[in-house]
Amino acid sequence: VNVISFTTDYGLADGFVAACHGVAVTIAPDVRLIDVTHQVPRGDIRRGALVLAQAVPYLPPGAVHVAVVDPGVGTSRRGVAVAAPGGVLVGPDNGLLMPAAAALGGASSAVVLTESAYFRRPVSATFHGRDVFAPVAAHACRGVPLAEFGPTVAPAELVALPPPVLRRGPRWVEAEVVAVDTFGNVQLAATSEVLAAAEIAEGARVDVGGHVAVRAPTFGSVAAGELVLYVDSAGFAALAVNGGSAAQRLGAAVGDVARLTVRP
Amino acid sequence: VNVISFTTDYGLADGFVAACHGVAVTIAPDVRLIDVTHQVPRGDIRRGALVLAQAVPYLPPGAVHVAVVDPGVGTSRRGVAVAAPGGVLVGPDNGLLMPAAAALGGASSAVVLTESAYFRRPVSATFHGRDVFAPVAAHACRGVPLAEFGPTVAPAELVALPPPVLRRGPRWVEAEVVAVDTFGNVQLAATSEVLAAAEIAEGARVDVGGHVAVRAPTFGSVAAGELVLYVDSAGFAALAVNGGSAAQRLGAAVGDVARLTVRP
Amino acid sequence: VNVISFTTDYGLADGFVAACHGVAVTIAPDVRLIDVTHQVPRGDIRRGALVLAQAVPYLPPGAVHVAVVDPGVGTSRRGVAVAAPGGVLVGPDNGLLMPAAAALGGASSAVVLTESAYFRRPVSATFHGRDVFAPVAAHACRGVPLAEFGPTVAPAELVALPPPVLRRGPRWVEAEVVAVDTFGNVQLAATSEVLAAAEIAEGARVDVGGHVAVRAPTFGSVAAGELVLYVDSAGFAALAVNGGSAAQRLGAAVGDVARLTVRP
DSSP, rough: OOOOEEEEEEOSSHHHHHHHHHHHHHHHHOEEEEEESSOOTTTHHHHHHHHHHHHHSSSSSSEEEEOOOTTTTTTTTOOEEEEEEEEEEEEESSSSSSSHHTTTOOOEEEOOOOOGGGGGSOOOOOOOOIIIIHHHHHHHHHOOOGGGOOEEOOOGGGGOOOOEEEEEEEEEEEEEEEOOOTTEEEEEEEEEHHHHTOOOOOEEEEETTTEEEOOOOGGGGGGGTEEEEEEOSEEEEEETTBBBBBBHHHHHHTTOEEEEOOOO | OEEEEEEEOSSSSHHHHHHHHHHHHHTTTEEEEEEEEESSSSTHHHHHHHHHHHHHHGSSSOOOEEEEOOOTSSSSOEEEEETTTEEEEEESSSSTTTTHHTTOOOOOOOEOOOOOSOOSSSSOOSSSSIIIHHHHHHHHHHHOOOOGGGGGEEESSSSSOOOOOEEEEEEEEEEEEEEEETTTOOOEEEHHHHHTTTTTOOOEEEEEEEEEEEEOSSSGGGOTTTEEEEETTTEEEEEEETTTTTHHHHHHOOOEEEEEOOOO | EEEEEEEEOOOOOSSSSHHHHHHHHSSSTOEEEEESSOOTTTOOHHHHHHHHHHHGGGTTOOOOEEEEEEEETTTSOEEEEEETTTEEEEESSSSSTTHHHHHOOOEEEEEEOGGGSSOOOOSSSSHHHHIIHHHHHHHHHHTGGGGGGGGEEEEGOOOOOOOOOEETTTEEEEEOOOOOOOOOEEEEEEEEHHHHTTOOOOEEEEEETEEEEEEEEGGSSTTTEEEEEEEOTTTTEEEEEEEHHHHHHTTOTTEEEEOOOOOO
């Protein structure tokens, strides 16, 4: 394979990303690098996991995805590589990688990264993106089998994040806010299938915390300034204001639980 | 051709850009991707059009430029591809592409993007950058003729933005502020030719809303803290403060009209 | 060589970076571009120099590094190319390049960029990144010897930055704050060797302006919210708060001098 993606909370101001890129291409000179984002809020593993999981379906099949949101770097938390039908994930064993593994078809095998011959040495205590994960990903791109990097671990034994809140009944859904994007659009944990099962159909008027949203195909389907419930480009129910910010309108933040109730 | 550029208002925090990159390189694995910017203010078509138009002259000839500032996504606004002597532009038909087409030698032909065989399917209602424009650009890079993407439309029938305000007389110019860059430099709609026609020469002292600027080659030509009128790297009249922000000094914002008057 | 890196204060909003990238790949179509950062604070030569110097050891050997933090652009300041065992640096002669040259093994030779045949013409007064430094770097990648770009200058005659404050005695160190990263970690001018010479060992409790830090391998080595003194991934003494911001805790900013004193 010939693509490595990067998802981190390093920001773009400090040269940390360039160090990872440089280490990777020194090992694998022909690899293509794709940055998913480096603006995960510091240490926000759930956010990093979500962005990564929603990006990997669109990256080239078989790519190696490095993700580093790693508040436990330098402690006993493990580094792992996880294989899935659609690609390979490399990063800390803190739950960050697992939603992306699911999005790539489900983790089929995993190894703990212990074989320091594949690391950049000396390994710093604080920058495993540069010293462990980027070099392992580059070696994987060059064809080193995952089993070379360390002992096998069952995917079920890797750290997983608790699933987001999601409940439904006839004509209502309660779903955790899992993301607020740069436009202020509010993504919920409910898929379009959940909306269908709850009988929230196109054209329905839905109460959300005292506000009324109309279910429609897109924010452009409603008048400027109006609230819309739609299925977003990742396949999840989302709330938007046409030309505005639904997060601001609703006072919604990640981790909140939104209750959608169809109005009679 | 082998280069695709991207200009959007997606920001860098959400993985939207990576999805576009991934879709493009899955179709055209050898293409080079160049990001113009992803920090166009949300929905600001004029700003996106300006940044793109001022960047394309420096990108490789024949490149395909994807631009997405697209408040009408999912409505009836058309997607288009526009050919010019210097390259191809792909994006919404909302005026965003036309200044860049002019900068590339003028739109010579255009098509409406209707041929869904070249889209990523299913096409979401809200993310045509990923599902329509990036894949069409990648196919164009691989040699698919524009006529394959849909029916021809006359370039004159595409949506165009109103031109910025620009008036001049003897020893004065009135020009719209078209951009404020990251340094606080204020770019006006007047080219160096307009300054020459208005007889605003090197060394002239010019009144700008009660402030005095000296026309000089660059901000380094005046003392620290002084206001300078110069021709910027895109060929337009601009105001700067050496070591400071002209936008702040003048209280100038995009869309304002600045009047430059030579002092006796 | 086949890699060009870029370090600037251009920001990512204006298309300036894309213009540099475009000019470079038009000249050298097969070169790999790596962005170190474009978020150096405007005109902050020291900061740019530091980020560049700490990134270059991890970029591919022999790469050409373009750096542009250039408040004197358009004045008489010289443009230079500097050769070192580990790579080539191209940018203004204002001190920006010299720490990186040292990090690459020490400047072995240098030239003043005067040969305009290698520039993009006309050369603007304000954008030498696009018109001078990027094209010279691309030609250097294609094998043009540095001596072709202009007359030789002794590295010792190039502008250098004053070194940061660094003093030490038995069980104390005074060191300038040279960087605050995106996590609020405070990097000092003292290397691990300086800490050793001052007998500040692992486990030591150290007074820093009335706060107490424990020297440990990493921020994860101390309890959440505690202050730690560690050796960072660049090999320098640094202060961090586990899960917080040391810069905020200490009220520390770049240019401050921190005094570390071992507690009895």
